[in-house]
Amino acid sequence: MNVTELRATARRHLGPHFTRKDTWAGDFPVFVRGEGSYLIDTEGRRHLDGLAGLFCVNMGHGREDIARAAAKQVGTLAYASNWGSAHPPAIEAAELIARLAPGDLGTTFFVNSGSEAVETALKFARQYHRSQGAPERTKIISREMAYHGTTMGALSVTGLPAIKKPFGPLLPGVRHVPNTLGFTGDCGPANELDCVRAIEAVILEEGPETIAAVFAEPVQNGRGALVPPQGYWPALRALCDKYGILLVSDEVICSFGRLGHFFGHGLTGVVPDLITFAKGSTSGYAPLGGVIVREQLVGELYDSPLGGVFTHGATWGGHPVATAVALANISAMRDEKVPEHVLAEGPKLFAALRSLKDAHRCVKDVRGTGFFYAIELTADRDSGRELTGDESLTVLRQVLPEAFRRTGVILRGDDRGATMIMISPPLVADQDVLSELLHGVDGMLTDVEKAVQP
Ligand SMILES: Cc1ncc(COP(=O)(O)O)c(C=O)c1O
Numbered sequence: 001m002n003v004t005e006l007r008a009t010a011r012r013h014l015g016p017h018f019t020r021k022d023t024w025a026g027d028f029p030v031f032v033r034g035e036g037s038y039l040i041d042t043e044g045r046r047h048l049d050g051l052a053g054l055f056c057v058n059m060g061h062g063r064e065d066i067a068r069a070a071a072k073q074v075g076t077l078a079y080a081s082n083w084g085s086a087h088p089p090a091i092e093a094a095e096l097i098a099r100l101a102p103g104d105l106g107t108t109f110f111v112n113s114g115s116e117a118v119e120t121a122l123k124f125a126r127q128y129h130r131s132q133g134a135p136e137r138t139k140i141i142s143r144e145m146a147y148h149g150t151t152m153g154a155l156s157v158t159g160l161p162a163i164k165k166p167f168g169p170l171l172p173g174v175r176h177v178p179n180t181l182g183f184t185g186d187c188g189p190a191n192e193l194d195c196v197r198a199i200e201a202v203i204l205e206e207g208p209e210t211i212a213a214v215f216a217e218p219v220q221n222g223r224g225a226l227v228p229p230q231g232y233w234p235a236l237r238a239l240c241d242k243y244g245i246l247l248v249s250d251e252v253i254c255s256f257g258r259l260g261h262f263f264g265h266g267l268t269g270v271v272p273d274l275i276t277f278a279k280g281s282t283s284g285y286a287p288l289g290g291v292i293v294r295e296q297l298v299g300e301l302y303d304s305p306l307g308g309v310f311t312h313g314a315t316w317g318g319h320p321v322a323t324a325v326a327l328a329n330i331s332a333m334r335d336e337k338v339p340e341h342v343l344a345e346g347p348k349l350f351a352a353l354r355s356l357k358d359a360h361r362c363v364k365d366v367r368g369t370g371f372f373y374a375i376e377l378t379a380d381r382d383s384g385r386e387l388t389g390d391e392s393l394t395v396l397r398q399v400l401p402e403a404f405r406r407t408g409v410i411l412r413g414d415d416r417g418a419t420m421i422m423i424s425p426p427l428v429a430d431q432d433v434l435s436e437l438l439h440g441v442d443g444m445l446t447d448v449e450k451a452v453q454p
Pocket of ligand 1 (some may be wrong): 116
């Protein structure tokens with residue numbers, strides 16, 4: 001099939017995810033191959049994959065070592081479950097993850113996606129409290145504008161009203177608290193910050209004995225790469241300890257090198273009770289997600305008279321091929337010192353993005369760390385004029401998609417709470433790739449400025 005036929009067939013038979021009808025009616029790209037930090041389309045054109053797929057292709061495209069690990073596993077044992085039995089790839093991947101994870105986070109329940117990981121953490125938290133004689137601890141606290149996934153439980157935890165609205169009623173007992181927008185770096189004692197005090201206020205309002213867990217990302221994606229202020233995570237940990245609440249670090253994006261560390265702990269210094277992960281664990285070479293739980297909590301659940309079993313599972317959970325891929329991917333990431341590369345190059349990338357802010361009056365803010373950034377757009381920073389609703393739609397639906405095509409750099413326009421461009425390149429991107437990325441961003445910002453001129 002040529003590209004015209006491929007698009008027509010897709011329009012008829014393939015259901016696109018989070019895609020507007022007019023986008024699907026247009027000339028959307030069809031990618032056929034990946035090489036390092038680049039995607040190649042049907043016409044042979046190379047595009048810099050500046051979002052690493054969807055924040056996931058951390059080790060880059062087209063790695064033969066990972067492909068070989070997958071092929072070998074398919075030929076050896078394509079399927080066996082983790083229900084009352086096990087197989088080497090899941091065991092070895094779980095052990096490797098335990099070695100890299102902070103504190104006593106040593107038991108991994110594998111699932112198939114980030115949403116399922118969040119769903120699993122929710123269910124573990126509820127069953128854990130029930131097993132410890134606290135069945136009334138069912139409520140969840142999470143943050144405004146945070147994305148935690150699309151399945152009904154994960155969607156309930158998500159704090160983005162627009163994507164929840166079509167599906168109510170959702171899970172009861174989920175409260176959303178302010179995120180850390182506007183607070184970063186040294187903001188003084190964290191427990192005096194509004195974004196921390198609001199959490200304690202909600203805990204007291206609901207009754208601490210009814211709260212099961214707090215969910216938060218180390219750096220929140222929704223609302224644009226919100227890096228928390230100093231002391232924020234220790235304050236979250238202290239609140240959870242004070243009130244007997246489980247702290248869940250949703251690291252579906254932030255783990256496996258994105259912030260320059262294997263886990264969010266490298267940034268926050270805090271050991272959570274559960275970590276959810278997905279994307280970078282396989283760099284997209286196979287679907288996988290999981291929840292890492294503190295061994296003490298798993299032991300307490302198993303040993304309790306009401307416990308004995310975590311009443312949860314999935315046919316594909318810890319699939320041999322997906323876990324063999326995870327093992328190859330994470331080992332390569334460790335051996336090739338990829339998090340160290342991100343730690344070295346991330347500050348330069350941030351500095352270069354900040355100079356683009358100085359050069360373009362349509363940039364209101366640049367936030368992020370590691371290889372994870374957001375550029376927040378405005379109409380004119382100098383006069384303080386914000387984009388109108390219509391201008392924002394034009395930027396997100398016309399100017400940016402066209403600029404991605406023109407520059408050959410694919411990023412993501414984001415409308416969640418502001419008009420933003422998200423940047424999250426493969427972690428193996430070298431200085432040449434990063435300068436090409438920055439050149440593309442420079443061009444896009446010029447396009448935005450032309451489109452919103454008075
Ligand atoms: C923090 C976070 N949690 C959960 C999810 C859901 O992951 P998935 O799309 O694999 O279901 C995402 C996806 O982007 C995410 O960023």
